[in-house]
Amino acid sequence: MNISKRWWVHTAFAACSSFGAFFGVGYVHADDAIKMPPLSASADPSSCVHHEALASDEPLPGQSLYNLKVELTDQYGKTLSLGAFRGQAVLMAMFYSSCTSICPMLIAQLQRVEALLPEAQRANTPLLLVSLDPEHDTPARLLELEKRHGVDGKRWHFTRANDADVRKIAALLGVRYRKLPEGGIAHSAVIAVLDRDGVLVTRIEGTGGDPKTISAAVLSATAKQAAPKPH
Amino acid sequence: MRARWNTVLVVAAISWLAVSALANDHRPAVARIAGLSVVEVGAGTWKPLYRPTPTTSELHVAAFWLMDRPVTNMDFLAFVSSHATYRRGAVASVFADERYLSHWQGALVLGAAARPNQPVTQVSWFAATAFCEAHGMRLPTEAEWELAAAASPTRKDGRSEARFRKAILDWYTTPRSELPDVTHGEPNLYGVHDLHGVIWEWVEDFNNAVVMADSRNQGDTSGDRFCGGGSLLAQDTLDYAAFMRVAMRSSLEASYTGAILGFRCAADGGTATEKLP
Numbered sequence: 001m002n003i004s005k006r007w008w009v010h011t012a013f014a015a016c017s018s019f020g021a022f023f024g025v026g027y028v029h030a031d032d033a034i035k036m037p038p039l040s041a042s043a044d045p046s047s048c049v050h051h052e053a054l055a056s057d058e059p060l061p062g063q064s065l066y067n068l069k070v071e072l073t074d075q076y077g078k079t080l081s082l083g084a085f086r087g088q089a090v091l092m093a094m095f096y097s098s099c100t101s102i103c104p105m106l107i108a109q110l111q112r113v114e115a116l117l118p119e120a121q122r123a124n125t126p127l128l129l130v131s132l133d134p135e136h137d138t139p140a141r142l143l144e145l146e147k148r149h150g151v152d153g154k155r156w157h158f159t160r161a162n163d164a165d166v167r168k169i170a171a172l173l174g175v176r177y178r179k180l181p182e183g184g185i186a187h188s189a190v191i192a193v194l195d196r197d198g199v200l201v202t203r204i205e206g207t208g209g210d211p212k213t214i215s216a217a218v219l220s221a222t223a224k225q226a227a228p229k230p231h
Numbered sequence: 232m233r234a235r236w237n238t239v240l241v242v243a244a245i246s247w248l249a250v251s252a253l254a255n256d257h258r259p260a261v262a263r264i265a266g267l268s269v270v271e272v273g274a275g276t277w278k279p280l281y282r283p284t285p286t287t288s289e290l291h292v293a294a295f296w297l298m299d300r301p302v303t304n305m306d307f308l309a310f311v312s313s314h315a316t317y318r319r320g321a322v323a324s325v326f327a328d329e330r331y332l333s334h335w336q337g338a339l340v341l342g343a344a345a346r347p348n349q350p351v352t353q354v355s356w357f358a359a360t361a362f363c364e365a366h367g368m369r370l371p372t373e374a375e376w377e378l379a380a381a382a383s384p385t386r387k388d389g390r391s392e393a394r395f396r397k398a399i400l401d402w403y404t405t406p407r408s409e410l411p412d413v414t415h416g417e418p419n420l421y422g423v424h425d426l427h428g429v430i431w432e433w434v435e436d437f438n439n440a441v442v443m444a445d446s447r448n449q450g451d452t453s454g455d456r457f458c459g460g461g462s463l464l465a466q467d468t469l470d471y472a473a474f475m476r477v478a479m480r481s482s483l484e485a486s487y488t489g490a491i492l493g494f495r496c497a498a499d500g501g502t503a504t505e506k507l508p
Contacts, residue, residue: 060323062323062324062325063323063324063325064323064325065325067323067325067326068325068326164360164364164369167435167436167438168357168360168485170438171356171357171438171484171485172325172485174438174484175438176438176439176440176441177438177439177441178283178436178439178440178441180283180284180287181283181284181287181290182284182286182287186283186284186441187441188441
């Protein structure tokens, strides 16, 4: 991709995000999402995906992961920004769909964490999973993964991004990985809890730890929401 | 007499052809990408110090373009001038730590401690990546960087040359008070300068040090490599400098900046370039 094209995409996306934030456009869920046209530089707000319902228009803290402007595509083919869930505590992890050992364990651990959350909190805690294998993980395969694990697609977002952006997200989360010549990806398993501004507040390596540690981190990251909300 | 002159001319012509053929064989392909001078490196195979998997000892590296020198302070100043979010003081702390460009006099002033042609250092992986992307390039992968760095001035793989190894190691033992300007050393066979003896360089996949597929023993993501008998698993235990590079990379975080840590950019072999004659 040449520079000018990439620049356009970023600019268009940034324009969409700020538009959504400004008008307080509601979060559109997959079930009622219309099929989105490809991202273009158009100023027409209907070409934007509005995940910014909870987004604050306050500047991001310097430590916020949401400073990274990347575009993710979820299992329903919808595009969203990394900061789509600003305003909520977020559970984040990286995986790939053809991974048969650590990734199912990672998802199982996230399910245990979820089960420990009080119901109201659970409904308000998105899980953002980013594939390390964008080459193979199409939205269709990501949707299969959602079905296979029987998780709630309203809260579980299985996403892909381009290779360069995946490397950046991994760098932010401290996920180490390497594509193997014979196929597959070696990677470290990391579960991250982001606060409502996207600051990484808890980072757990591995899938065997006590899920209570993580659910407690989610609760404490959410407690910060007690701060007065921008109308 | 006439016959002898003919012979001399023929011999001279053959010698000239032979010499130019040899020279062509070793003359690097040169091009410019977004104003930065690049040379073609590879294709080739690189044997990592540690096998990426038990069954793989070599990786194929496709031909790629690599900047013939590290990115300089002057290059980076031009970049931050047009990319305000990467200026010192403005950059998000998640992308660069507090020492980012701290040797510059100001956000847009190099000052006495940063000569224009010195390699830029005190830059994070995120900042290096952003610079390369702004120039239509990317950071080289570890395999690409190592393939380029294996070349001595005369051979594609100079690592068996005692003199080449010694020259590399001398850097680690020679204290220096300041960084030399770029293209300070002799170019290698591909026409690349300063891969050794000046700075450490970021690579795209600096965070690739995972011990095993699916890495279930989480405590061991780096321990297997560096603790105890880890070195017994290495493929070439004489290549001390390679050990140091592996150890260095695996200790890095993407927002980290260091006084001798800089970078250069690379691009895929097929990337459209303004080729030079």
